[in-house]
Amino acid sequence: METRFSFGGDDHIFGEVDEEMSLEAFFKSLSVTKALRESQIDGVTEICPANASYQIKYDPDRIKPDDLMAELRKVEEDAASAESVIQTRIIEIPVFYNDPWTRETLMRFRERHQDPSGTDIEYAARINGYDSVDSFIKAHSESPWFVTMVGFVAGLPFMFQMVERSRQIEVPKYLRPRTDTPKLTVGYGGCFSCIYSVRGAGGYQMFGITPMPIYDPKQEISYLKEFMVFFNPGDIVKFQPVDREAYDKGVEDVDTGKFEPLIRDFKFSLDEFRSGIDAYNAKIGEAIHAS
Amino acid sequence: MPVKVISPGLATSVQDLGRPGYYHLGIPISGGMDRLALRSANLLVGNAEGAAALETVFLGPELEFTEDAIVAVAGAELPPLVDGEPRETWASFKVKAGQRLSFNYLEAGARAYIAVSGGIDVPPALGSRSTYALGALGGLEGRNLQVGDVVALGESGNSVREGRSVPGHLRRLPGTPAELRAIPGLYWHRITEESKASFFDDTWKVASEADRIGYRFQKGRSLNFNERTQPFGAGSDPSNIVDSCYPYGSIQVPGGTEPIVLHRDAVSGGGYFMVGTVISADMDLIGQLQPNMDTKFVEVDLETALAARRERRNHLERIRESVKE
Structure with missing residues (x-):
């Protein structure tokens, strides 16, 4: 290289x-x-x-x-x-997959999509060889992700999944970009997941939505008071699938200032990771929920 | 004392010289698109060159003053009116309490900078008063001006006076066709020799998608790509790359068809290849391009770009000299 x-x-x-x-x-x-x-x-x-x-x-x-x-x-x-060792943090991001808001949006822009007959997540599951949307969601949320870039617009993380190349999900972007994407949509394009930090145009496939804001220019949200952008390159993200009830609770907790993102400090070693990916990712999973 | 917004114009925002240092988090530098004009307008009213002013595009606002102030409008030829009476552009004039500042139709250029003695006083965000509308950051509540807004002014020094002006030969607007000097590079190797030639030979036209984020150009020949197997993660279109950073002034060509030059509110990165970058000395000119204007990209090397940068700095120095008492 x-x-x-x-x-x-x-x-x-x-x-x-x-x-x-x-x-x-x-x-x-x-x-x-x-x-x-x-x-x-x-x-x-x-x-x-x-x-x-x-x-x-x-x-x-x-x-x-x-x-x-x-x-x-x-x-x-x-x-x-x-040495390929970094001191970083692991963050758990709740995701309501297949949510009604991204679904409503993707239906509005169906003529710009490769497969107008289905939804984005159905399309992504199929072209990546998954037999169901559920097994696709499992693959998307089971293994963690590295934030490999923050940008495009303010605070938007690009994330690369920490699995062998043969297990990487790959999807094309929309044929023509949408003019609208709900804020906090979890999207996918090429080999990258992203979270749209603000509402706006976008070309990534839309899989779900998180209740957890990641950019706050007013710096009113409890965990964004010190700095308005949440992510840094090098952060590790683990998606946690949640249902409607847990999503609504998350939104409410953000509004009332009670939401605290689950964050753990972590020392990542690229060599150790490479010597046993699944075992290392299991260690990351345990580290999040260690008290 | 504040200025009341009677009508906001097409898109009027508070801008200064921007907020460097946060591009790695997707927050662009923002600030006046035509920095030479912004600095000139400030100099004319006795402000620090980097004070916040109003940037207005195509159609000016109507503003009511609640105290006496000195005002200057520089950049585009957007003729100012005080209570309907014409005033010169690139010159300082007085607006008294109760009077209204409005504008006649645009005669040349695209963006005018309205500097007011004391500067526009909005709370700085990350060290700048510039508006970054996409991120709802800075300026007045993170957005363009609206009807009914009240814009505060800073304290002005007492040496301010009307009747200063920047001489005609120091005012800078694009020619016909507009010429934007650019250094080929970045992913220039991705296109064929024929396309490398056509890119600089063709006359392009400014498209209607032209704003603070970027300017799109059309009507030139499409670019053809050297064949390759697309790298993992890049995406299937030959114009795709693994998402990278985008320099300010970089020229991306999605699908090889319509070049987009990124400007002060640039998206900080993405997955389209770039053929090169407009040089820093010509970035101001882009802010003065109107849709449908003929534009040529002119190939230059780094030495020429650095010489142009020095020339632009000397130009600014001459403007400073010209407005001294």
Whole structure:
């Protein structure tokens, strides 16, 4: 994996770690951007990790593009030998799959979909070889996910499932993007899950909805008072299927300030994970519910 | 003392020089699309260059002042009226308590910056007063102005006076066709040699989907892709990539058909390949493009881009000199 660099105009450097998505590419993007943050290079104004790439924005009046490129290559070299262990957190996200709101929305945009006769989740289950929507939901919620990028719009997490490639769910985006997506929709496009942080346009397939807000510009929600964006790249997410009753309770608890997301600190080791994926994911599952 | 919004215009928002530092969380820099015009308007009324002003597009607002203020309108040729009496653009003028500021029809450009002595005083969000409407952040309640809004002004210094102006040769608007200089790169290698040539040869037209997030262009030839097996996670269309960051000014071409140049309220990333990036010196010009305008992308290298950036900085310095007392 040799990073391909390109200048984005005169004030960005773009690094593509790998053309294809993998946890290894993500880890490299995460560790290089972390090292860049720590090295506090004068003139660098934005450091953005993405799924399998990253981007630096800088002020060329303060640092010459070629000098920054040289610094970057040096940081890359050091990061390549770094241990793939990160101190992170596991977050449980309740999801009401097959909910009435995303269903109403997907029906409105049926002519923009590959399969106008069914729902998004039925389509995704079928093309990924699942015999039922229930078994598909089980696959989506059973194994955890890495937040591999935060962006598109404010606070929206892209998530990559922590399973072998043969078990990765893959779905195309809508043929033409919708002009509407309910806030907090759990979506899917390519090999990524996402949670729409705000209501708006979108092209990802819609599977369900969470009661847990993840972006609050007013900073009124109890757990978003310190900062308005919930997720960071490197967070681990576990989806917990919930029914209508539990969803409604979640919404009510958010409104009354009683909702507390289930969060645990966790030290993740890529090597240990690779040596036994299911066993390691079971450990993650246990860690969430350990008191 | 506040300014009352009698009519908001088409899309008028509070903008300053933006909030860098949060792009990695999907929060774009925002701020005035035409920063040279925003700075000029502020200089004309004696504000700090980065004070918050109103950015208005195509159709100006109508505002009623409740105290005397000095006002300047720079950027697009959107002629100001005070109680119906014409005033110059790119020049400071007085608006007295009780008077109304409105605008005549747009004559050139797209976005005008209305600076008021003291600046627009809304609470800063993440270090900036700029409005990011998609994320309901900053500005006045995170949105564009509406009828009945009351916009507070900051304290103004006492050295402010009317009658300052920026000379004509220092006002900057796009030519015909508009020329946007761009450095090829990012995923430029994905398209054929023929398409690389046609992209810069063709004259494009600004599409109707043109806003603070990005500008779409059409009527040029579609781009053809070099064949490849799509990488895992990228999606099946040849224009798809594994979702990556998008630089400001980056030119994505979904499906290879209509280029979109991302601007100050950019989506921070996504799954479409990009052919290159408009240089920083020409970003302001994009904010002044009207739908249907002819536009050419002009290929430049990094050295040329850096020289253009220096030239733009010198240009700003000349504006600063010109408005000094």
